[in-house]
Amino acid sequence: MTSLEPNENSIKSLNDISLEEMAQRQQQQNIYVSPPVLETQKEQEQEQQQLLQLLHQVQQNESSISSRSSSKHLHRDTTTKGKYSLNDFQILRTLGTGSFGRVHLARSIHNGRFYAMKTLKKERVVNMKQVEHTNDERRMLKLAQHPFIIRMWGTFQDCRNLFMIMDYIEGGELFSLLRKSQRFPTPVAKFYAAEVFLAIEYLHRLDIIYRDLKPENILLDKNGHIKLTDFGFAKEVSDVTYTLCGTPDYIAPEVVATKPYNKSVDWWSFGILIFEMLTGYTPFYDPTPMKTYENILNGTITYPDYLPPDILDLLQKLIVKDLTKRLGNLQNGSDDVKNHPWFKEVIWERLLSRDIETPYEPPITSGVGDTSQFDRYPEDKELDYGISGVGDPYGNNQINYLLKYISLLD
Numbered sequence: 001m002t003s004l005e006p007n008e009n010s011i012k013s014l015n016d017i018s019l020e021e022m023a024q025r026q027q028q029q030n031i032y033v034s035p036p037v038l039e040t041q042k043e044q045e046q047e048q049q050q051l052l053q054l055l056h057q058v059q060q061n062e063s064s065i066s067s068r069s070s071s072k073h074l075h076r077d078t079t080t081k082g083k084y085s086l087n088d089f090q091i092l093r094t095l096g097t098g099s100f101g102r103v104h105l106a107r108s109i110h111n112g113r114f115y116a117m118k119t120l121k122k123e124r125v126v127n128m129k130q131v132e133h134t135n136d137e138r139r140m141l142k143l144a145q146h147p148f149i150i151r152m153w154g155t156f157q158d159c160r161n162l163f164m165i166m167d168y169i170e171g172g173e174l175f176s177l178l179r180k181s182q183r184f185p186t187p188v189a190k191f192y193a194a195e196v197f198l199a200i201e202y203l204h205r206l207d208i209i210y211r212d213l214k215p216e217n218i219l220l221d222k223n224g225h226i227k228l229t230d231f232g233f234a235k236e237v238s239d240v241t242y243t244l245c246g247t248p249d250y251i252a253p254e255v256v257a258t259k260p261y262n263k264s265v266d267w268w269s270f271g272i273l274i275f276e277m278l279t280g281y282t283p284f285y286d287p288t289p290m291k292t293y294e295n296i297l298n299g300t301i302t303y304p305d306y307l308p309p310d311i312l313d314l315l316q317k318l319i320v321k322d323l324t325k326r327l328g329n330l331q332n333g334s335d336d337v338k339n340h341p342w343f344k345e346v347i348w349e350r351l352l353s354r355d356i357e358t359p360y361e362p363p364i365t366s367g368v369g370d371t372s373q374f375d376r377y378p379e380d381k382e383l384d385y386g387i388s389g390v391g392d393p394y395g396n397n398q399i400n401y402l403l404k405y406i407s408l409l410d
């Protein structure tokens with residue numbers, strides 16, 4: 001099946017489809033590429049010194065670091081811009097929780113369609129100093145329109161919360177699929193990596209650095225194509241920036257070391273993502289974030305023997321500390337990644353038009369609005385949504401600043 005339409009007969013659950021079968025389906029599709037050249041990573045001397053500096057920085061920037069597990073990373077955003085209000089939606093179950101609030105399944109009372117409604121508590125956004133990131137998130141999402149990027153339809157606010165209305169993506173997180181599968185066969189990892197590549201390449205063309213690439217932020221639509229979500233750290237930068245943010249396992253060394261950095265941080269994370277999809281773990285993992293940072297700065301990776309030479313070559317060119325050598329950051333930019341032998345079978349135009357069969361179709365059995373692919377979260381019985389201005393508990397200077405800031409952007 002190569003069409004984009006859901007095919008009821010071919011919907012299989014993860015339990016019904018083996019990884020080998022997924023791989024076979026990808027191989028049959030003949031989507032994807034070869035050769036090596038190893039390079040030695042430059043030893044950097046002042047790591048210990050940087051670590052101390054880092055510890056200080058991390059403590060100061062705690063609020064800008066995403067986590068990995070059920071309650072993932074950070075967020076932000078929104079404003080009352082004409083079109084939507086809370087009254088337009090019926091709020092249904094929680095799909096996920098974040099640092100600033102919940103993401104709900106919501107149904108339009110006008111057209112009956114399902115959406116994901118992301119809520120952010122203003123108080124938390126302000127206290128965690130994420131006003132700017134919140135505004136950036138909304139701005140970036142408005143700007144970005146791509147088949148592999150979540151679409152945002154509108155934003156609004158009440159006196160306590162900010163709301164973002166996005167497409168509801170039924171298939172759940174790539175993270176869940178990866179944890180269930182442990183690791184993906186090469187063709188499966190290649191498929192997801194290639195779709196992610198197109199999303200990142202597009203964002204970089206718009207001078208947007210995504211900064212939070214990881215399987216938790218990659219959703220699967222009903223046909224199994226990816227949608228990049230969570231633009232809480234995305235930023236429009238044509239040159240370099242400095243903020244320490246991201247998710248520890250995925251952060252590039254120049255970010256850890258608080259050096260100026262550019263779009264190439266996304267290519268580093270892209271390497272980590274491919275590594276995790278193929279192995280089931282991240283290369284610098286440690287239960288303690290500080291140790292993870294130390295591992296990143298040390299830059300030593302043990303590649304498992306089962307990784308074939310072509311992928312080894314790609315990973316060793318992406319997960320490289322020396323920015324003058326990192327693929328994606330060289331003269332040919334993202335084309336070097338795209339043209340790497342590992343991707344040689346990928347027919348990029350077909351992939352972009354979603355004309356390639358996906359390796360896995362999420363088992364969406366109850367049609368639109370099906371939430372079976374999402375974990376259950378305890379529901380908040382006393383949602384404070386829809387409270388209007390009078391008696392605003394956050395009507396202090398901080399929140400006024402936030403509101404002013406947001407309205408400036410509108």
Ligand SMILES: Nc1ncnc2c1ncn2[C@@H]1O[C@H](COP(=O)(O)OP(=O)(O)OP(=O)(O)O)[C@@H](O)[C@H]1O
Pocket residue numbers: 066067071072073074075076095096097098099100101103116118150166167168169170172173216217219229230231232
């Ligand atoms: N458009 C969507 N469709 C379906 N589910 C979604 C959508 N957006 C988010 N989710 C679910 O909600 C979860 C939290 O969303 P998101 O990562 O945007 O929140 P967050 O507040 O940024 O979280 P964090 O603090 O971890 O960054 C996601 O991991 C996903 O499971």
